[in-house]
Every structure is written in C-alpha cells, then in structure tokens.
Amino acid sequence: MIALHERYKALLIDLDGTMYHGEIPIDGANLLIQSLREQQWSYRFVTNNSSATPEQVAERLTRMGIAADAADICTSAQATAYYIANNDPEAKAMVIGEHGLRQALTGQALEIVEEQPTVVVQGIDREYTYEKGKRAVQAIRAGAQFIMTNPDLLLPTSDGLIPGAGSIGAMLQAASGKQPVIIGKPSRILIQYALDQLDCDAEDALIIGDNMLTDIRSGQEAGCHTALLYTGITTPDNYSYYREQAECEPTYVYADLHELRKALNKQQ
Ligand SMILES: [Mg+2]
Incomplete structure (x- = not known):
C-alpha cells in the first residue's frame, strides 16, 4: 500500500474527541503533533466550535501540552465570516453567538447590526434568550439569509452533554420555516x-x-479521503450503526493516535 505521505499533501485534523476530551488531552496527541511538525506536514486543526477565537483554541491546546499556533486553527466562525465576505461583503449581520463568531465577522470587515440585517448568523450562544430568537426569526421571515455555523445538536462538556448550536438553530428553523446554509462539518464549506x-x-x-x-x-461532501479514529464518539461496537447513519465509510481506520502517527511517519 502506498505510504500516506506519498499520497496526501495536507491533513485536516478534528479537535474534540480526536485531540482532547474537554480539558484532557487524548493519549498520543502531543507526540503526533510534534512528529507532524518535525516532518513538516501541512495541516490545520478544523473545528465546528464557533465560540472561541483561533488564539483561544491554540492556547487551550498548548496548555494541554499539544503544540499549536493560532494560524494552525480553522474554526467554523472563521469559515462563516469568510463565506459571507466572499458572497456579500456589504452584508449586515445579526449575530446569535459568542466572542469567537463576532471577532471572526469583524475580522472580515463585516458589519454587525441589531436591526434590519441582511443575514442572520447563528452559532452556539450560552446567553441565548427568547428575545434573541424572536428577533432572528422575524428577520429571517422578512428575507434575511439564515446561516448556521454548525449543526451539532449536543456539545460534550465536563458538565455532560449540553445543547449545541444546532439545537438553537432547530428552533429558528422551526419558527421561520427556512433552511439555513450550514458552514461546519459535515458541510463542505x-x-x-x-x-x-x-x-x-x-x-x-x-x-x-x-x-x-x-x-x-x-470528506464525502468535499471529495477528501478520511481517517477515522476510535478515540471519541465512534467505537468498534457502534461503527456499523454510525456507518448506516452517515451513509459513508472512512478510507482508513486507526485505533488510536499512536497508530496514526506511525502511519503518517515519513521515515518508513
Ligand atoms: Mg470530534
């Protein structure tokens, strides 16, 4: 079989359940990233999380002993801002979301408004209120575009599973009757x-x-090959169930990050 470094030029690496669980690094994460850096792999950490800035995500990884710079991080908030800036740089955005999303939008020189938006941008918002939902639904019904940073219904935390961005989005969809543009995985955007x-x-x-x-x-949506790790949600026991749900299969499967590091080693 052809070596991975001869087949691929770059890696897009998930964070939650792949590099860490909450504040706890996953065994082998530090060694994997150290090895990718030494061997000059091109890679980005790609996360559906829209609440944190790339700087905050990098700090969190570094705190856990996993080497990271802000430039290594791609968040759904950044991709959302990039998508809007490319499609409608004059957009006026109403935001349901947290600091990372607002910073990404202003970073693309997009205007954030409280009234008469042309686009409603929605991510996780742990200070979500009925009032925010009301204004967003009225704006979408009046014709504003509806964009969701990510569709995750639940978010794993040290406090257990909590409602994610997708759960807030589900309310906006139900009330507005409109389908959003989704930016985060599984979307190709x-x-x-x-x-x-x-x-x-x-x-x-x-x-x-x-x-x-x-x-x-x-990967299926974007036309990329994929590697599944049994470090988080998927296990050998629930694999068939998720394969049916996802209607696709990974190109490779690795039990843990040590196996993956060996497969990505360029000196073999
Ligand atoms: Mg994950």
Missing part, C-alpha cells in the same frame, strides 16, 4: 475554507476525526 488556507486540492487532503456523521461525512 468549512473543509473548503481549510483547503484554501492550505492551498490544497480536496483530493490531496486527508480528513482525520472521531465522528462518522461530521468528520467522515464531510
């Missing part, structure tokens, strides 16, 4: 953003992650 940052074609990139419904499915 976040993947395309990361590929653009790496200047890499889809067929030359490998997506790495623990979730069949988001990471592996996004």
